[in-house]
Amino acid sequence: MMSMxxxxxVATGGLVLGAIYALMAAGLAAVWTxxxxxxxxxGAFIALGAYLGWQIAATQGAGLGLVxxxxxxxxxxFAFGILVHMALVRxxxxxxxxxxxxxxxxxxxxxxxxxxxxxIWGPRSRQMPQLVRGEVDLGLLRIxxxxxxxxxxxxxxxxxxxxxLGRTRAGxxxxxxxxxxxxxxxxxxxxxxLYALAFGISxxxxxxxxxxxxxxxxxxxxxxxxxxxxxxxxxxxGGIARFTSPIYAAFLVGMVESFSNYHVGLYWTPAVLFAxxxxxxxxxxxxxFSHHQRTL
Amino acid sequence: xxxxxxxxxxxxGGYDPIKIFEGVDLVIEAGESIGIFGPNGHGKTTLMKTxxxxxxxxxxxxxxxxxxxxxxxxxxxxxxxNFNYDAVTRRRMDPKRVARAGLIHVAQGNLLFPExxxxxxxxxxxxxxxGRNLQGADVHALFPRLTExxxxxxxxxxxxxxxxxxxxxxxxxxxxxxxxxxxxxxLSPKLRAELCAxxxxxxxLGVPMIVIDQDVGFLTALIDRxxxxxxGRIARVLPKADIPDHDTLMTMLFGEALx
Numbered sequence: 001m002m003s004m005x006x007x008x009x010v011a012t013g014g015l016v017l018g019a020i021y022a023l024m025a026a027g028l029a030a031v032w033t034x035x036x037x038x039x040x041x042x043g044a045f046i047a048l049g050a051y052l053g054w055q056i057a058a059t060q061g062a063g064l065g066l067v068x069x070x071x072x073x074x075x076x077x078f079a080f081g082i083l084v085h086m087a088l089v090r091x092x093x094x095x096x097x098x099x100x101x102x103x104x105x106x107x108x109x110x111x112x113x114x115x116x117x118x119x120i121w122g123p124r125s126r127q128m129p130q131l132v133r134g135e136v137d138l139g140l141l142r143i144x145x146x147x148x149x150x151x152x153x154x155x156x157x158x159x160x161x162x163x164x165l166g167r168t169r170a171g172x173x174x175x176x177x178x179x180x181x182x183x184x185x186x187x188x189x190x191x192x193x194l195y196a197l198a199f200g201i202s203x204x205x206x207x208x209x210x211x212x213x214x215x216x217x218x219x220x221x222x223x224x225x226x227x228x229x230x231x232x233x234x235x236x237x238g239g240i241a242r243f244t245s246p247i248y249a250a251f252l253v254g255m256v257e258s259f260s261n262y263h264v265g266l267y268w269t270p271a272v273l274f275a276x277x278x279x280x281x282x283x284x285x286x287x288x289f290s291h292h293q294r295t296l
Numbered sequence: 297x298x299x300x301x302x303x304x305x306x307x308x309g310g311y312d313p314i315k316i317f318e319g320v321d322l323v324i325e326a327g328e329s330i331g332i333f334g335p336n337g338h339g340k341t342t343l344m345k346t347x348x349x350x351x352x353x354x355x356x357x358x359x360x361x362x363x364x365x366x367x368x369x370x371x372x373x374x375x376x377x378n379f380n381y382d383a384v385t386r387r388r389m390d391p392k393r394v395a396r397a398g399l400i401h402v403a404q405g406n407l408l409f410p411e412x413x414x415x416x417x418x419x420x421x422x423x424x425x426x427g428r429n430l431q432g433a434d435v436h437a438l439f440p441r442l443t444e445x446x447x448x449x450x451x452x453x454x455x456x457x458x459x460x461x462x463x464x465x466x467x468x469x470x471x472x473x474x475x476x477x478x479x480x481x482x483l484s485p486k487l488r489a490e491l492c493a494x495x496x497x498x499x500x501l502g503v504p505m506i507v508i509d510q511d512v513g514f515l516t517a518l519i520d521r522x523x524x525x526x527x528g529r530i531a532r533v534l535p536k537a538d539i540p541d542h543d544t545l546m547t548m549l550f551g552e553a554l555x
Contacts, residue, residue: 169419175411176417176420183408183462184409185350185391185392186401186402187420188391188421189392190392242411
């Protein structure tokens, strides 16, 4: 049996992983639901976001601290996402084979981004500077301050995303385009601009996730591959009927991963997650938390 | 001389490789409304989709308020082919540009955005330039039923209610010309009467329309001219005074043999 302290530590670890996966999955789903394509460069976005943040924050870089690094990385990634959309996706938008074409172009984009990181920063792993050190005592449990900051920031960002999609004109227009492109066009909504916006938001979320992943593990040019895989599981597991459905699934996957790491071992955890995904696909192919596919 | 509101010059189009309509010439002067009548499957809806830019015109021009809405030809920009998105993707017409110029197409059987509420859908229509600007309150006066349904998701609405939302969204965009493609198709008699009354009221507000419908009586009340559409061509044009009843019209279209 686990002691209470161990249980709490493992659960906190699951919460942290879940928060990161939620950020990634929300970003993936934003592009998937709106444009109808899967962005395989999302993992590379994470790595690029982490390196950009490191460059601004670390003392070996500009040395401006982690807050500036995070803001800078998120802003640059937003612009970068729009650029990637214009270069890799938009030229193929009206074609019937857009889905296949975008698989190839986004995979190519991932390879190019990872190679560029390798060229610029080198293959040696780096460490993201920490914002806060030490633990915070919440009575029942003691958790590292950095974990607490991470969970609070993610909660705020996801709440802001929900507010944007539900309450603002641009957010509602984005949902409209994802649900019926032709009707949106006929209304006079600027579909290419909304697609670019979706890509930008997606990349900005990936950049933020990258900062957090870089804080948990060492940074390498391919650091995004594993989180991308997990986020894919999350999106399939949760479905994407609402923007909240992958978020529930993200915390479920984070918890399962954390407890499986402790009980089953690091080596078998991916197998546990994929088994869980296969079971869900058997029982509820549209995802645990959804009835319909492809709406935001 | 005033500029016509809409002018189609020798327009043809369809779904590659099948040509659906060709040689359509049509002029709507400012303030006029027209009706289009014809059998199903002869290209009325395809023509409307081409006017609003959802489909590409194969040849000919769409001129709205004196402005040509289609690009001359993708071949014209050969020099910049590799850098021009529109040439690469073969776009010659931009539905957004058409809508923002004030030509609003209320599509047939429009499913809109199933997961959004009525209020949300009504909040996102962008304003076109120069059209008659209706406010949310006007729209709710035209379609009282929508006021009760504000908080409901589109997918829980009936077909007629959905059609009302579609038209309401079109009106909020400040249309200079409203295309209504079979607005009463498949509705219950009660909803149909309600919707026809609302459309009549919209016409009364001075919003010019192109209306496609199978009910000649309903059409005649709204329009200045009726175009008979047959096998992808305009077969005849009838001024309002000369529009006969439904049976005579069918004879005109199909000849004696079918009656």
